[in-house]
Amino acid sequence: MARRHQDYACGEGCPVEAALEIIGAKWKGGIVYHLLAGETRFSELGRRMPNVTARILAKALRELEADGVIARTVYPTIPPQVGYRLTEEGERLRPAILELHRWGSRPRGVFDIAAE
Amino acid sequence: MARRHQDYACGEGCPVEAALEIIGAKWKGGIVYHLLAGETRFSELGRRMPNVTARILAKALRELEADGVIARTVYPTIPPQVGYRLTEEGERLRPAILELHRWGSRPRGVFDIAAE
DNA sequence: CGGTATCCGAGATGATACTG
DNA sequence: CAGTATCATCTCGGATACCG
Numbered sequence: 001m002a003r004r005h006q007d008y009a010c011g012e013g014c015p016v017e018a019a020l021e022i023i024g025a026k027w028k029g030g031i032v033y034h035l036l037a038g039e040t041r042f043s044e045l046g047r048r049m050p051n052v053t054a055r056i057l058a059k060a061l062r063e064l065e066a067d068g069v070i071a072r073t074v075y076p077t078i079p080p081q082v083g084y085r086l087t088e089e090g091e092r093l094r095p096a097i098l099e100l101h102r103w104g105s106r107p108r109g110v111f112d113i114a115a116e
Numbered sequence: 117m118a119r120r121h122q123d124y125a126c127g128e129g130c131p132v133e134a135a136l137e138i139i140g141a142k143w144k145g146g147i148v149y150h151l152l153a154g155e156t157r158f159s160e161l162g163r164r165m166p167n168v169t170a171r172i173l174a175k176a177l178r179e180l181e182a183d184g185v186i187a188r189t190v191y192p193t194i195p196p197q198v199g200y201r202l203t204e205e206g207e208r209l210r211p212a213i214l215e216l217h218r219w220g221s222r223p224r225g226v227f228d229i230a231a232e
Numbered sequence: 233c234g235g236t237a238t239c240c241g242a243g244a245t246g247a248t249a250c251t252g
Numbered sequence: 253c254a255g256t257a258t259c260a261t262c263t264c265g266g267a268t269a270c271c272g
Contacts, residue, residue, distance in 0.1 A: 014145070014146040014149060014165070014220075015216070015217045015218075015219075015220030015221040016145040016146055016148075016149040016213060016216050016217045016220055017142075017143070017145055017146045017220070018220040019145070019216040019217070019219050019220035020136075020139075020140055020142075020144075020145040020216065020220075023136075024136055024140035024141070024145070025140075025244080026133075026136075026244080026245075027133070027245095028136075029130070029132040029133055029135070029136040029140070030130045030132055030133045032132075033130065033132040041253085041254090042253075042254055042255075043253065043254075046254095049130070052245095052246095053245085053246060053247075053248095054254075054255065054256090055245090055246075055247090055255085055256075055257090056244090056245060056246070057255095058254080058255060058256080059244090059245090074254095077253095078253095079253045079254085080252085080253055080254065080255095081253070081254085082253080082254060082255085092219060092222075093219055095215045096212060096215035096216045096218075096219055097132060099211045099212035099215050100131070100132050100135040100136065100212045101131045101132050101135070102131075102212075103131075103135050103208060103209055103212055104130075104131030104132055104133070104134040104135035104136075105131040106208075141264080141265095142264080142265070143265095157233090157234090158233075158234055158235080159233065159234075162234095168265095168266095169265085169266060169267075169268095170234075170235065170236090171235085171236075171237090171265090171266075171267090171268095172264090172265060172266070173235095174234080174235060174236080175264095175265090190234095193233095194233095195233045195234085196233055196234065196235095196272090197233070197234085198233080198234060198235085
């Protein structure tokens with residue numbers, strides 16, 4: 001997760017691996033996907049992803065922020081609000097995320113479900 | 117890795133998460149990327165991804181095969197050869213993989229490298 | 233060549249409780 | 253509301269050695 005790529009020749013630093021190291025961790029893809037819709041609050045993300053705990057969500061958000069994919073904005077209101085949005089860098093992920101969404105959405109054979 | 121999605125509403129079974137559960141694991145993105153070029157042998161994959169051990173590579177290949185992304189062909193030659201290629205399902209991943217590759221290839225700021 | 237069999241540690245994930 | 257602190261767990265990835 002923290003490991004960045006060193007070179008861009010496929011092998012050790014394959015760009016695909018590099019990208020997946022940043023958004024491939026659990027929940028991160030979902031986070032970026034939800035942020036495609038625009039700035040979203042912490043609690044709203046939690047509501048849209050009911051299976052992730054606050055700790056894990058916060059950790060993923062901090063890592064995505066460190067990787068320059070998202071930005072965090074604190075609104076000093078009462079109660080406090082924090083919004084997350086994609087950076088320019090994160091916004092450039094849109095086509096990839098949408099393609100993943102398309103692929104993951106297509107009805108798979110009955111096999112997968114049966115194999116459950 | 118084995119867990120498939122049950123519903124397609126983002127939340128627990130987000131399609132993006134579903135896709136990343138299949139190709140998000142370490143090395144899997146790279147494997148699929150290399151297979152975009154066509155059928156490739158086990159040893160050739162190992163050569164192109166020097167940092168993955170045979171055990172891990174074999175494990176990832178078996179999982180991708182179980183998920184219907186790749187197909188395995190054994191040629192009973194001497195010495196034995198085994199080829200891996202994308203299935204139709206896997207082939208449909210091409211746009212997503214290429215987008216990830218594009219995103220991962222772009223020169224990032226010096227920050228990332230320096231942060232290392 | 234193309235794998236498997238063991239063993240192992242690190243880090244990712246998670247449940248729960250608490251706080252500015 | 254938006255987290256953090258602590259503790260427990262557990263799966264993934266890897267090292268090493270061996271096999272048909």
